[in-house]
Amino acid sequence: MAPALPLVLDHTQLPPAELSAARLDGELxxxxxxxxxxxxxxxxxxxxxxxAPLVPDRLVVERMSAAWVLGATPRFPRPLQLCIRSSHRIRDVPSVDRQVRQVVLDDHEIVAAGPVRVTDPFRTAVDLVRCDPAFDPGVVLCVVTLLLAAGASTARCRTELRRVPHLPHKQRALRRLEEVDELLRAPPLGGR
Known part of the structure; x- marks a missing residue:
């Protein structure tokens, strides 16, 4: 009996050409x-x-990368967005494949997703509203999805944003939350 392959495959289990062929054949x-x-x-x-192979030890997946892991967006973002907790002093090797920033992050704002740590849905939504350079309809929908997953509201986001006196991009985030509110108020598609 041949050994079973893991659920997630990469070039360490099969050659890249074989993986690509299986994807083209509709198997992967x-x-x-x-x-x-x-x-x-x-x-x-x-x-x-x-x-997991792309996330160095003690780093946390955040923003659109976290949204992808949490299932709030189907598009895998490049570069990978990671953060280092401000309480940790680690040295990261720069890479074009990832963005790393240092942030204040409490334990309750982190969840496990398999072997990696990810910002929770509410923290991810707040970070996207505040920090994402583009706030197109796809990002707005992603924020709505994250807030619904967290059981949170835009009012809670506003409270969180106002809690920190000198938070960068706070005013932009508060304006963006109005767009999120509009989408939440819109009637469902096909609804009456």
């Missing part, structure tokens, strides 16, 4: 630089497993 799907079978439902844990 892309999963953030790795692959999984088309009949496996991608979960946060599975996406986290796919990212």
């Amino acid at each position: 799907r892309d999963l953030g630089g790795a692959y999984c079978s088309v009949d496996v439902h991608p979960s946060a844990a599975l996406r986290g497993t796919a990212l």
